[in-house]
Amino acid sequence: MNLVAIKSAIDALSAPTISFTILTVIFPFIFPPSDWFEKIHRKTGLWRMWTKPGGLIGMILITAFFVIGYFDVYFNKTLTKADNFPIVLMIYSMWFLIWLGMYKAYRNDIRIEQGLKPEEYNDPDDKVLVWPDLVYIEFIALILFQVFLIVWSILVAAPIEEPANPAATPNPSKAPWYFLGLQEMLVYYDPWIAGVLLPTFIIVGLMAIPYLDINKKGDGYYSFKERRVGIFIFMYGWVVLWLFLIIIGTFFRGPNWNFFGPFEYWDTHKVEALTNVNLSEILWVKWLNQGLPSNILIRESLGFIVTGLYLFVLPVILAKTYLKDMLAAYGPTRFVTLMILGLVMLALPIKMYLRWIFNLQYIIAIPEWFLNI
């Protein structure tokens, strides 16, 4: 096999439009939220990801990617940047932790199917003391981690750049690695939404999970089948909408915040001709063939209608039809909260696709009031 061909294939696939779509499409087959997905998940052998060989193969693939990347002139620069070291660790630990959880969950699922208790109940005596058992483990982990941090800080110089100069922003300008997902969101949303509203929703939503989740099963032990929809939604939000965006921001964003494949040269003059349009411009100029109305509310009326339909009418329709059972089980307060959190989460990929496909900039664009959605 030809390494160059593989590299250019990876470059082509990593374009976010493609990689994000692939991830989104195969995601329900990896974490099947319903019987139909489950069937294909079994048939195609995807379930083997969550076995021991599957975990190992995942590790090997990640390592192979980094090794090939290390010897690539261009990817080497990104990979060996001191800022990006944590992302390498993140990718490994992310895979390991997801795999570990799913591996244990699948073993328990089989046991539960056979009418056995989950594995966690088979411990010699069910309970472990906090002191000394847990505290000792934590203490040792703490010491090891300290050692690791000290070695790291000795070996790798802090990635400090030249003194700040307000007239010269580094190109590309990247946030710290843990914020790169946010920086990606900022490409699609106004600072108020991507920088303030969405992070608030993320934090509040995560804190609300224990109050919103009324599923009593899977409490104290790993299990996938018993809470597959919840795991699927959470995993999509966490892995695709957060971690994958961090990976895009780290490895696939180059000068002028353009997309670059991992093995591509960072050309400052890469031209991506895009002309963004707002929904109001599409409506008035393109469809109705006239100028924009001077009244702001009339100008943005379609945007308001669309947003209103999405946020307020859609939950009602869903409650009457598709999610009737859920409404009955969860009660109106929980249902509404879940709906709002879920719709806001889904709004991110929706907006990304609108931008990619229609070059749509804002659905509601009122720069006069600093209100852009």
Add this chain to the structure above:
Amino acid sequence: MSESKSSAAPRAAVGSVSKGRKTSMERRSFFSWLAVGWIAFVGVTGGFFTVIIRFLFPNVLFEPPQSFKIGYPEDFAPNSVDIRYKKEFNAWIVRDDESIFALSTVCTHLGCTPNWLATDNKFKCPCHGSGFRMTGIHFEGPAPRPLERFKIGIADDGQILVDKTKSYKWEKGEWENKDSSLKV
């Protein structure tokens, strides 16, 4: 004094300590110590805050003047972007077919400083990829509005004068204002 007091009203004395003549403090000397204490306190805190307030006013201000002269209209070639004033004054001087105007170098998305890419004929922000045309109009990326323009005019000596204290926003229709650009 303390003696007479303690003997006159022994019950008022607090505890056994005040009964000892040597340990009790004269009232007058107490007041003078109190005064000294207060003066010291006021002195120290006053000095402390003086220093802190002084700290807010730096010895040297590196802020360039808010209005500056940039030479004569003929100095600027038509359809060009002058980036000489970017570093010091945070302004680009642009001359298109009919006018000269000064664009602010602050990206209207989150405030990074875009770069002028002469080959692509656009300003491009390195933070989230907003793009602006030579006129300052936004056309790609997340920036919701065009770059702002500064007040521009001709000074008495015929030079162009840019005044950054006044800026004009396109979305408010302020680019119509005659001070927002210089007809040439």
